[in-house]
Amino acid sequence: MMQDTRALQVAVVGTGYVGLGTAIMLAYLGHHVVGLDVDENKVAMLRRGQLPIYEPHLDQLMLDSGDRLRWTTSYAEAIPDADVIFICVGTPPLPSGQPNLSYVADAAQSIAGHLNGKLQVVVNKSTVPIGTGDWVARMLEEHAPDYHEGRYLVVSNPEFLREGTAMHDSLYPDRIVLGSDSPVGIAQLVRLYEPLLDQSFEAPGYVPRPAGYTRPELVTTSLSSAEMIKYAANAFLALKISFANEIAGLCEWVDADIAEVTRGIGHDQRIGPRFLEAGAGWGGSCFGKDTSALISIGREYGYDMPILAAAVEINRRQRQLVITKLQQHLHRLKGKRVAVLGMAFKPNTDDLRDSPAHDCIARLGELGVQVVAHDPIAMPRAREEWRHLRYHEAASAEAALHGADAAIIMTEWNEYRQLDWAGALRRMRNPLVIDTRRVITAALPVGTVEQIGKRAPGVLVHEASA
Numbered sequence: 001m002m003q004d005t006r007a008l009q010v011a012v013v014g015t016g017y018v019g020l021g022t023a024i025m026l027a028y029l030g031h032h033v034v035g036l037d038v039d040e041n042k043v044a045m046l047r048r049g050q051l052p053i054y055e056p057h058l059d060q061l062m063l064d065s066g067d068r069l070r071w072t073t074s075y076a077e078a079i080p081d082a083d084v085i086f087i088c089v090g091t092p093p094l095p096s097g098q099p100n101l102s103y104v105a106d107a108a109q110s111i112a113g114h115l116n117g118k119l120q121v122v123v124n125k126s127t128v129p130i131g132t133g134d135w136v137a138r139m140l141e142e143h144a145p146d147y148h149e150g151r152y153l154v155v156s157n158p159e160f161l162r163e164g165t166a167m168h169d170s171l172y173p174d175r176i177v178l179g180s181d182s183p184v185g186i187a188q189l190v191r192l193y194e195p196l197l198d199q200s201f202e203a204p205g206y207v208p209r210p211a212g213y214t215r216p217e218l219v220t221t222s223l224s225s226a227e228m229i230k231y232a233a234n235a236f237l238a239l240k241i242s243f244a245n246e247i248a249g250l251c252e253w254v255d256a257d258i259a260e261v262t263r264g265i266g267h268d269q270r271i272g273p274r275f276l277e278a279g280a281g282w283g284g285s286c287f288g289k290d291t292s293a294l295i296s297i298g299r300e301y302g303y304d305m306p307i308l309a310a311a312v313e314i315n316r317r318q319r320q321l322v323i324t325k326l327q328q329h330l331h332r333l334k335g336k337r338v339a340v341l342g343m344a345f346k347p348n349t350d351d352l353r354d355s356p357a358h359d360c361i362a363r364l365g366e367l368g369v370q371v372v373a374h375d376p377i378a379m380p381r382a383r384e385e386w387r388h389l390r391y392h393e394a395a396s397a398e399a400a401l402h403g404a405d406a407a408i409i410m411t412e413w414n415e416y417r418q419l420d421w422a423g424a425l426r427r428m429r430n431p432l433v434i435d436t437r438r439v440i441t442a443a444l445p446v447g448t449v450e451q452i453g454k455r456a457p458g459v460l461v462h463e464a465s466a
């Protein structure tokens, strides 16, 4: 833990996935943090010590941050005393593909109204189009009680955490990007992140420091470059997955296995093994939104981005492929009962935003299928957010599979990997599994397991030949 003399007063505006992680991590490192949200229910929950989202270890880290952490809905309470103010509000997509910046604008104006006229650094962590940082700086100047040109320092500090491993990614990041034209602003952020940059904090036992990890790279850039880095990173990761999915499709025609192929290319250090897992396509709150945003930013300048557009199109095709594979085995879907295992967009989160499972359940509904869905964590959230979908909830994966005509594994939860698949398949009406995430690794004595990027029938071993 850092010495208290280095501790800063921090305000974090927006307590969603990013704001909560940021606030709790900074308090754990020794700073005094107040998290602010306009959502009164969220703040009330946080004050009771409850988290409004599911993220592994976040609750433990919150407990270990002790009384350095407070929650409020009041800008008047959070802003005047803060040395550093983070903007972590949402930037969801508009129908045009451009991000909705109204939450950032509201937050910036509310912050401006409570600045104290002394040195305060406003840090933007929300993912925003290039130029937004300058726009925020102008808003602060215009809406602050006294006009102080150049006094309100804005730094872009994009966030690279992944949901499900947010605490690990926050405590042991690959890099910290700080973009600003103000050396004073950068220096304040270097001071804030000192425990991370030096890795001088005591690693919590439940999120241990990875073997071989030393410290993050510090990357200082202009405001615009930092904003671009965030979009470029997500776009590259999304297109890496889309590339794997495109090759996976060809693997099925030529009788190759995409898992073997990506293992083979991933050992080339210029390529790397990560983010090459073929499957039902990428989802989540960021990749779809950020690729669309980048394409629409290009469009503003009359600049085409064909590689990115292709990555998005392949992802759309990949989601449809799941249903096509089902149709190849079950010719008439109407009236059939299909188990969908996994609703969250990836394991270890309850986030349902742009989840491939959503499109799968929606399409099955259109085809007259009776869907029985299960997720170890995300079902209560789906009850609220997926009211427009028609499906039945199953109490367990086994219950979803019982009597089903087919199953689709959409999310690679550990629980599904550990299932007694041989037993579960025997209890299905028709033992067919579309395993989009390579959850089933062993040959099974019964049934058909169809996987992405591997020629059908995948790991099929019929009872007769077993």
Ligand SMILES: NC(=O)c1ccc[n+]([C@@H]2O[C@H](COP(=O)([O-])OP(=O)(O)OC[C@H]3O[C@@H](n4cnc5c(N)ncnc54)[C@H](O)[C@@H]3O)[C@@H](O)[C@H]2O)c1
Binding pocket: 013, 014, 015, 016, 017, 018, 019, 036, 037, 038, 039, 042, 088, 089, 090, 091, 103, 106, 107, 110, 125, 126, 127, 128, 159, 160, 161, 162, 163, 285, 286
């Ligand atoms: N979710 C991720 O994994 C992730 C990772 C990196 C970057 N990002 C980016 O970070 C930003 C936040 O994402 P998120 O997933 O945490 O969003 P979120 O929707 O989970 O949370 C945003 C929060 O901001 C609050 N809010 C909205 N307007 C406000 C205002 N004026 N004042 C105070 N609070 C306000 C909302 O009530 C909500 O709690 C986005 O730009 C996103 O692209 C997200």
Ligand SMILES: O=c1ccn([C@@H]2O[C@H](COP(=O)(O)OP(=O)(O)O[C@H]3O[C@H](CO)[C@@H](O)[C@H](O)[C@H]3O)[C@@H](O)[C@H]2O)c(=O)[nH]1
Binding pocket: 127, 159, 160, 161, 162, 163, 164, 234, 237, 241, 274, 275, 276, 277, 278, 279, 280, 281, 282, 283, 284, 285, 286, 287, 345, 346
């Ligand atoms: O090889 C892979 C890796 C991921 N995925 C899918 O890609 C999506 C996104 O996964 P992941 O990137 O692990 O989760 P996110 O929490 O969305 O994190 C991404 O988006 C965040 C928000 O911007 C960034 O901060 C992170 O760096 C970036 O990885 C999920 O649907 C995964 O199933 C694959 O299909 N194949």
